[in-house]
Amino acid sequence: MEFRRKDLLGIAELTPDEIRHILATAASLKEISARPIKKVPTLRGKTVVTVFYEPSTRTRMSFEIAAKRLSADTLNLTVAASSAVKGETLMDTAHNLEAMQPDLLVIRHPASGAPHYLARRLKCGVINAGDGLHEHPTQALLDLLTVQEAKGRLDGLKVAIIGDIAHSRVARSDIQAFLKMGSEVTVAGPATMLPPHLESLGARVTYSLEEAVAGADVIMMLRLQLERMGQMFLSTLREYSRFFGLAPRHLKLAQPDVIIMHPGPLNRGVEISPEVADGPHSVILEQVTNGVAVRMAMLYLLIGGEKA
Amino acid sequence: MSLLIQNGLVVDPAQALAAPRDLLIEGGEIVALEPAGSIPAEGRRVIEARNLVVTPGLIDMHVHLREPGEEYKETILTGTQAAAAGGFTAVAAMPNTRPVNDNSAVTRFIREAAQVAGLARVYPVGAISMGSLGQTLSEYGDQKAAGVVAFSDDGHPVMNPMLMRRALEYARTFDVPLIAHEEDLDLRANGVMHEGRVSLELGLRGIPAAAEESMIFRDLALLQLTGGRLHIAHVSAFGSVALIRTAKAAGLTVTAETAPHYFSLTEEAVRGYDTFAKVNPPLRTAADVVAIKEGLADGTLDAIACDHAPHTSLEKDLEFEAAAFGLIGLETSLGLSLKLVHDGVLSLSQLVAAMSTNPARILGLPGGTLAVGSPADVTLMDPNREWTVDANTFASKSRNCPFNGWTLKGRAVMTIVGGKVVWEG
Numbered sequence: 001m002e003f004r005r006k007d008l009l010g011i012a013e014l015t016p017d018e019i020r021h022i023l024a025t026a027a028s029l030k031e032i033s034a035r036p037i038k039k040v041p042t043l044r045g046k047t048v049v050t051v052f053y054e055p056s057t058r059t060r061m062s063f064e065i066a067a068k069r070l071s072a073d074t075l076n077l078t079v080a081a082s083s084a085v086k087g088e089t090l091m092d093t094a095h096n097l098e099a100m101q102p103d104l105l106v107i108r109h110p111a112s113g114a115p116h117y118l119a120r121r122l123k124c125g126v127i128n129a130g131d132g133l134h135e136h137p138t139q140a141l142l143d144l145l146t147v148q149e150a151k152g153r154l155d156g157l158k159v160a161i162i163g164d165i166a167h168s169r170v171a172r173s174d175i176q177a178f179l180k181m182g183s184e185v186t187v188a189g190p191a192t193m194l195p196p197h198l199e200s201l202g203a204r205v206t207y208s209l210e211e212a213v214a215g216a217d218v219i220m221m222l223r224l225q226l227e228r229m230g231q232m233f234l235s236t237l238r239e240y241s242r243f244f245g246l247a248p249r250h251l252k253l254a255q256p257d258v259i260i261m262h263p264g265p266l267n268r269g270v271e272i273s274p275e276v277a278d279g280p281h282s283v284i285l286e287q288v289t290n291g292v293a294v295r296m297a298m299l300y301l302l303i304g305g306e307k308a
Numbered sequence: 309m310s311l312l313i314q315n316g317l318v319v320d321p322a323q324a325l326a327a328p329r330d331l332l333i334e335g336g337e338i339v340a341l342e343p344a345g346s347i348p349a350e351g352r353r354v355i356e357a358r359n360l361v362v363t364p365g366l367i368d369m370h371v372h373l374r375e376p377g378e379e380y381k382e383t384i385l386t387g388t389q390a391a392a393a394g395g396f397t398a399v400a401a402m403p404n405t406r407p408v409n410d411n412s413a414v415t416r417f418i419r420e421a422a423q424v425a426g427l428a429r430v431y432p433v434g435a436i437s438m439g440s441l442g443q444t445l446s447e448y449g450d451q452k453a454a455g456v457v458a459f460s461d462d463g464h465p466v467m468n469p470m471l472m473r474r475a476l477e478y479a480r481t482f483d484v485p486l487i488a489h490e491e492d493l494d495l496r497a498n499g500v501m502h503e504g505r506v507s508l509e510l511g512l513r514g515i516p517a518a519a520e521e522s523m524i525f526r527d528l529a530l531l532q533l534t535g536g537r538l539h540i541a542h543v544s545a546f547g548s549v550a551l552i553r554t555a556k557a558a559g560l561t562v563t564a565e566t567a568p569h570y571f572s573l574t575e576e577a578v579r580g581y582d583t584f585a586k587v588n589p590p591l592r593t594a595a596d597v598v599a600i601k602e603g604l605a606d607g608t609l610d611a612i613a614c615d616h617a618p619h620t621s622l623e624k625d626l627e628f629e630a631a632a633f634g635l636i637g638l639e640t641s642l643g644l645s646l647k648l649v650h651d652g653v654l655s656l657s658q659l660v661a662a663m664s665t666n667p668a669r670i671l672g673l674p675g676g677t678l679a680v681g682s683p684a685d686v687t688l689m690d691p692n693r694e695w696t697v698d699a700n701t702f703a704s705k706s707r708n709c710p711f712n713g714w715t716l717k718g719r720a721v722m723t724i725v726g727g728k729v730v731w732e733g
Contacts, residue, residue: 132511
């Protein structure tokens with residue numbers, strides 16, 4: 001099939017066929033990163049600009065490595081959100097960048113919908129690298145790829161997503177992505193972190209970690225954003241870790257071949273115990289590797305191929 | 309010179325009248341209202357109103373004219389032009405200008421500017437507290453003497469219940485109503501749209517309906533304590549309608565308004581991060597829309613007021629969470645409200661009551677009726693004329709209209725203020 005989009009804004013817009021196509025493309029590009037010379041000329045002469053209004057190490061690096069392996073030129077702009085407030089508007093920044101004629105803008109922004117706002121107004125392609133509480137589509141795609149590799153399928157799997165769903169764009173993208181591909185999704189966390197109407201997305205909701213992981217094929221732990229402490233979402237870290245931290249005893253409740261995922265960075269000893277994070281069920285580093293492959297696929301599908 | 313409006317269907321709920329009548333205007337007043345065909349036309353300017361509805365001038369009791377201070381968004385002149393074009397002969401102007409209308413000097417400035425404009429009448433609303441800072445009461449008696457018709461914290465809810473109690477008591481002293489913007493700011497936090505399914509999907513922080521309902525409950529309890537008159541602004545939620553209905557049944561002196569967007573749009577309008585659909589209180593659910601219509605139909609909600617809130621691209625062409633709340637409504641309010649009549653939700657008389665009779669009664673304004681001796685503020689409307697909303701043609705300076713491109717059925721065709729035709733279309 002052909003991938004006919006200008007932008008990748010969210011999982012919400014993608015069809016299951018498009019997702020399968022992206023995953024297949026990523027799987028075929030993954031091999032490049034394993035070569036002694038990790039570079040192909042596919043995107044030679046293309047320019048990819050990453051604009052990050054929020055701090056990020058791995059996502060920005062992952063995009064940059066992906067672009068370089070395809071021979072695109074990359075340019076990184078990190079904007080402290082506070083100085084953006086004082087200075088020019090997002091639109092002006094974007095128009096200025098566009099005037100330098102990049103082919104693709106990769107943007108992370110604290111405002112939900114900011115990439116959509118830009119995509120409507122810019123001629124170049126836009127990849128959402130995380131917008132506010134809304135979506136982080138390449139994370140969900142790399143999660144799908146990782147699960148597909150481990151399980152050989154996505155259909156019919158039981159996926160548990162644990163933690164702060166309310167403030168997680170990863171959760172919003174993952175819930176939709178796994179549901180679209182035919183998995184069952186259960187989310188768990190304290191009620192303060194489970195927004196109303198979650199069921200309307202098609203997920204099962206529970207307040208019990210044990211219940212969520214029972215029989216699970218995949219357990220996805222979300223990073224607890226420590227700044228939520230003191231904002232009435234939680235009592236203490238100690239209590240959070242006791243009730244919602246994944247420990248070895250929980251794995252006994254899941255399928256024997258359960259895989260453990262985490263979008264990183266880890267709060268070891270808070271949402272995940274070191275034994276689990278480093279244990280045989282963990283695919284956390286495989287996620288990082290697949291992140292590069294999925295981002296190579298998105299760059300290729302948006303600005304490479306026949307449209308080049 | 310006298311003006312004769314002939315053969316129109318005169319709808320005047322204050323006189324329980326809905327029948328063809330001739331209306332004669334002289335010296336800025338209504339001097340005769342007689343069965344159609346009975347007032348001779350000789351020597352008079354005649355307006356043929358066959359197939360038109362003739363009503364007491366519409367009154368929008370909740371608008372933001374932005375002057376003084378934000379004249380780039382709207383001025384008293386452009387705002388009253390928009391009012392006249394929408395069929396309104398009078399508007400009540402909220403005090404959140406710069407400076408805030410918390411003293412008689414600002415009040416006098418607004419009234420004088422409105423007089424110079426010479427279009428719709430402008431009734432200033434004063435601030436409940438000095439600077440709308442929620443700390444000390446402003447000068448209610450002095451401002452009333454200067455022409456203020458009510459006091460409101462619109463846009464800056466009174467969070468301190470003791471201040472709200474004293475404001476109700478102090479307003480009672482001067483026999484003016486308080487207009488309350490009911491919203492618990494702690495519960496709203498940094499919410500930008502209704503908390504519900506759409507906010508979840510869009511990843512936008514939500515404002516639960518409880519933020520409105522809980523404050524209405526507080527203020528109704530205070531009203532029970534203090535007496536006086538409380539008017540609840542821009543009711544948007546199902547639970548709010550139920551609370552007000554119960555309070556009215558219990559005999560509390562409470563009145564309430566809603567805005568056309570609360571019965572015309574839902575949270576779905578925000579999809580695509582459309583900042584024109586960002587408004588406070590937020591657009592809610594289909595069930596809330598049903599409740600708002602029921603509230604209007606059974607009289608729980610007394611008035612329709614559009615909360616005209618002009619903003620330019622500087623405030624609206626931004627990321628959703630950075631954009632300002634508010635939409636403009638003066639030029640679409642009647643068309644959207646007439647849909648309630650076409651859909652059988654309201655009778656024409658009920659609509660006129662909500663858009664003229666009741667606002668006049670609540671604020672103690674002249675007008676709101678076509679009874680002989682009343683000021684000659686008259687709206688002529690063609691309830692069946694279809695038209696397409698084009699915000700670029702609006703008299704308002706701003707364009708933040710989420711109804712752009714909609715086809716509406718019914719609009720004002722003539723607006724008369726004090727016997728003078730101020731708008732014709």
